[in-house]
Amino acid sequence: MQLTKFNNKLGKLRVAANHRYLEYDDGTPFFYLGDTAWELFHRLNREEAQYYLSNRAAKGFTVIQAVALAELGGTNFPNTYGDLPLIDRDPSRPNEGYFRHVDQIVQYAEELGLFMGMLPTWGSYWKLDGRDTAIFTAENARAYGRFIGERYRDNAIIWILGGDQNIESEEERAIIEAMALGIREGDGGAHLITFHPRGPGRSSEFLAAAEWLDFNMCQTSHGAHDHDTGLFIDHDYALEPPKPTVDGEPRYESMAVGFYYRELSRYDRFDDYDVRQAAYWALTAGACGHTYGNNNIWQMWTPERKPAIWANIPWYEALDHPGAFQMGHMRRLFESRPFQDLIPDQSMILDGPSSGGAKIRAARSINGTFAFIYSPRGEQFTIDKRVFKALGVEEYWFDPRYGCTYSIHTATNAAFQTYAPPTSGRGNDWILIMDVNEAGIPQF
Numbered sequence: 318m319q320l321t322k323f324n325n326k327l328g329k330l331r332v333a334a335n336h337r338y339l340e341y342d343d344g345t346p347f348f349y350l351g352d353t354a355w356e357l358f359h360r361l362n363r364e365e366a367q368y369y370l371s372n373r374a375a376k377g378f379t380v381i382q383a384v385a386l387a388e389l390g391g392t393n394f395p396n397t398y399g400d401l402p403l404i405d406r407d408p409s410r411p412n413e414g415y416f417r418h419v420d421q422i423v424q425y426a427e428e429l430g431l432f433m434g435m436l437p438t439w440g441s442y443w444k445l446d447g448r449d450t451a452i453f454t455a456e457n458a459r460a461y462g463r464f465i466g467e468r469y470r471d472n473a474i475i476w477i478l479g480g481d482q483n484i485e486s487e488e489e490r491a492i493i494e495a496m497a498l499g500i501r502e503g504d505g506g507a508h509l510i511t512f513h514p515r516g517p518g519r520s521s522e523f524l525a526a527a528e529w530l531d532f533n534m535c536q537t538s539h540g541a542h543d544h545d546t547g548l549f550i551d552h553d554y555a556l557e558p559p560k561p562t563v564d565g566e567p568r569y570e571s572m573a574v575g576f577y578y579r580e581l582s583r584y585d586r587f588d589d590y591d592v593r594q595a596a597y598w599a600l601t602a603g604a605c606g607h608t609y610g611n612n613n614i615w616q617m618w619t620p621e622r623k624p625a626i627w628a629n630i631p632w633y634e635a636l637d638h639p640g641a642f643q644m645g646h647m648r649r650l651f652e653s654r655p656f657q658d659l660i661p662d663q664s665m666i667l668d669g670p671s672s673g674g675a676k677i678r679a680a681r682s683i684n685g686t687f688a689f690i691y692s693p694r695g696e697q698f699t700i701d702k703r704v705f706k707a708l709g710v711e712e713y714w715f716d717p718r719y720g721c722t723y724s725i726h727t728a729t730n731a732a733f734q735t736y737a738p739p740t741s742g743r744g745n746d747w748i749l750i751m752d753v754n755e756a757g758i759p760q761f
Contacts, residue, residue: 325430349606377645440482462499543674547602592640646720669698695741
């Protein structure tokens with residue numbers, strides 16, 4: 318596959334007519350490829366933010382997920398310019414100096430063709446669980462939502478409420494509903510809104526009927542190797558009414574595996590293979606995109622800072638970990654076809670691993686013109702090719718590590734066919750591309 322320069326355009330986003338994907342208001346499909354930079358506004362100065370954003374734009378990311386009221390002491394410790402976000406921790410009294418810094422970073426992102434997936438607040442500031450961190454009520458949440466919605470009314474924003482917490486009471490629901498309504502009042506409905514839940518979890522568990530929730534978000538989290546991220550997408554894909562869905566926080570590269578329950582997890586870290594497996598499982602299950610994360614980057618860790626979850630590599634060095642590059646290969650693959658026409662179709666798989674780390678997942682276009690079949694361990698599988706509507710089926714292996722494509726010269730047009738990827742074992746994942754058009758000519 319010829320690698321082309323990413324073309325990140327900006328414009329308003331909306332939910333596509335099929336309610337499965339996002340698109341620009343002119344109908345151009347939008348591939349949601351997020352990076353979690355939760356502490357971006359709080360910990361980086363403007364020059365550092367430019368460096369970070371330029372790196373992410375070059376790698377093909379389209380959304381940067383960052384928090385206005387940040388998790389790590391965001392309302393008590395100032396940003397690099399000495400500004401706190403709120404005066405006296407009062408959501409009705411935002412600090413202009415702090416938000417001028419946020420303004421500048423949002424502008425930098427736009428200049429690079431990036432949307433800001435902005436969380437108005439981390440969840441600890443609205444969660445009513447007995448801690449002393451909560452500062453929101455329904456009344457001041459609506460005022461704050463109106464303020465932040467109006468301030469970024471004309472910017473390239475996707476609103477992400479929640480901030481790693483779930484709604485567990487009517488009082489908490491009232492706060493979130495008020496913040497969402499405030500944002501809508503402030504931005505006039507100009508931007509999409511979703512909700513980042515606590516992991517592992519799904520926004521659809523408690524917001525499926527919320528009219529203001531434009532698309533669902535799950536967090537498959539950091540609990541184990543080989544956790545099938547597609548299961549969360551399967552759940553949301555089956556809901557009525559249909560909405561796009563995306564994994565907003567899967568396993569992070571360099572994150573300690575199961576850190577919240579395994580004492581020795583610091584010695585077992587997720588790597589780029591874990592990242593790829595989570596991403597391709599989610600996308601072939603019907604997600605409208607995917608979010609990448611790195612344990613050192615979300616917190617913008619540097620050696621003079623106390624690390625969270627055993628961060629051990631400066632954020633500016635972690636930027637070029639292999640998983641981040643490989644997310645760009647993934648985006649190029651999906652954008653090489655009309656990915657907005659994809660539907661999950663496990664019925665194509667007649668034989669092959671159906672559980673565990675080698676589980677095969679498949680997606681095809683709704684009109685039967687192309688398909689992607691993902692083999693996480695390079696295990697062989699058998700495909701029912703009768704879903705295709707034309708005789709000329711061209712087939713390729715796509716290597717998600719390097720973004721390379723190899724033609725399968727021995728392909729046949731038999732109704733059933735067994736495929737053995739070029740290599741196998743952990744870290745040897747492959748995508749089978751099956752292509753059809755009227756002339757039977759490959760699109761690569």
